[in-house]
Amino acid sequence: MELRLVDQVAVITGGSRGIGKAIATAYAEAGAQVFITSRKADACEAAAAEIGHGCGWEAGNAGDPADAERVLDTALERYGAVDILVNNAATNPYAGPVIDVDLARWDKTFQVNVTAPLVWTQLAWRKHMADHGGVIVNTSSVGAFNTSSIIGVYDITKSALVHLTKQLAAELGPGVRVNALCPAVVKTDFAKALWEGDGEERLSKLYPLGRLGTPEDIAGAALYLAADTGSWITGQTIVLDGGGEVAFGKLE
């Protein structure tokens, strides 16, 4: 069995940098026709050029259903399929106790982190996967399993995404497999507040594997789930935490 994605079309939200770009690169190197999207056209264009392998792109806000439809229609018109969908874009506009959050930022966090993966999956299902099968990979977080005094709202959305993953896996089989990735701290812009300064050294010492995650660490699992290697896995979450759980006694 090979970790190959030949003749597969893969659409990746939040594909212009960080984990999404690493997943796009891994998929392209495995033979997939990759199509990335994020809000900024210039960032998508530059990332697609770096990814190579004929990577396509279309800018759009993952949290806007009209943008989702336009992006997926562009991919379908260009390549005739959406075999793999990676719901990877996320937002974290609020830091602080959940009890104090304003509803505007609560709603925005849910819109991008939970509603968008549902909408993109609905569209991919209705336009292609219901008839042809497919794979959905959702990027959640170890935060899904924890409380936090700072990113509690974000963690609630990631917990909802884990449950959405299970629910959709139950509904969309046998044709479509739906799984989630739950990384701990990965060295990207998104998590910069955690690793800048002395954060990286301090955190790295706590992980049995002695370092923070890289986007490529996460891409390896995303490839495993999308390829035939993941053929009997659905409704699952894969935790990628450098051993954090066994060190802390909980997912952190």
Ligand SMILES: NC(=O)c1ccc[n+]([C@@H]2O[C@H](COP(=O)([O-])OP(=O)(O)OC[C@H]3O[C@@H](n4cnc5c(N)ncnc54)[C@H](OP(=O)(O)O)[C@@H]3O)[C@@H](O)[C@H]2O)c1
């Ligand atoms: N880094 C970590 O430690 C960590 C840990 C656990 C889980 N995660 C999850 O991993 C995923 C990727 O995070 P990352 O660390 O790779 O972040 P990143 O490096 O900041 O990349 C985020 C990507 O998403 C795009 N994006 C952001 N908001 C968007 C929106 N509303 N619509 C469309 N695209 C949007 C960004 O491009 P534009 O700015 O051009 O839109 C960019 O391509 C997220 O789901 C995050 O929650 C990250």
